[in-house]
Each structure stands twice: as structure tokens, then as C-alpha cells.
Amino acid sequence: MATGYGLIGPGPTAAVVVVVSGVIVTDGERALEARLQQIYDGVDRLLAEHAPDGVVVEDLYSEYSFPRTALLMAHARGVICLAAEQHKIPVLALAPAEVKRAVAAHGMASKAQVQESVRRLLRLPTAPRPSHVADALALALTAFSRAGGRLA
DSSP states (O other): OEEEEEEEEEOSSSSEEEEEEEEEEOOTTSOHHHHHHHHHHHHHHHHHHHOOSOEEEEOOOSOOSOHHHHHHHHHHHHHHHHHHHHTTOOEEEEOHHHHHHHHHSSTTOOHHHHHHHHHHHTTOSSOOSSHHHHHHHHHHHHHHHHTTOOOO
């Protein structure tokens, strides 16, 4: 299980800049509950250190090609939401297609298209990798846009 994160904030010349981003990686050999604890601990540390105005998670949809992946995502979302609630930080859930439309102009954008769009919007020298980081930054950018910011 790998959970991407990305925090954006106001920049000196750009509308927003990346404050911190990365991936919380869990030990695949450990039991599910131990892996969820690793995600919780990582998110809790990030929230305590950066105190963001909000947390954005990817909304789950009803049809998945890989139901096990959907269940694991739901577990991870649960511990992320719990950590946010404990820090009194509001959580916004956005549909993947909405995020793709916001950053890449169409809801069926590929991972590579999302990565490149995020690179361009944030004026990064290279596309964020792995794709989990680009997805997290795309969620943050979409929430920023919804809150009255601009993406382009």
C-alpha cells in the first residue's frame, strides 16, 4: 500500500508552490492493521507539522475492476479521515474524473497526462513521480481551484 501526499501553498511568484510531497509506503509483509497504522502515523505527522487548511482525498466510486484495491483504498481513506478529524481539519472528497478534468481538461486523462499537467500547473522542472504524488498534488490543485484559486 502506498499513499501519495502533496501540500501546496502560496508562492512568491507562482499562484501556488509545492510545500512538501511524497509517498507513505507501508511494509507489504505486515498485517493490514499494521499497514493502516503506518499510514495513520505518517498522515498524523504531516498534519501536526504543516497544519493545512484542509485534507483532500479521492472519492471512491462504485465500479472497480479490482475490488480488493477499492477495499484497501477505503481502509486508507478511513485512517486519513480519522487523522484529519483528530486535528480538526476538514476533509473534502473529490471524484477522480473531476480532478482529471480540472488539471488535464478531460475526465479520462491517463496517469502520464495528469503527471504532465501537474508539472505544468506547478511549474515543476520534472513531472512528479511516482503517480501517487501527482495524484495527490492534482487533488490539492483542484481543491485550491474550488476555493477560488485558479489553475492556469
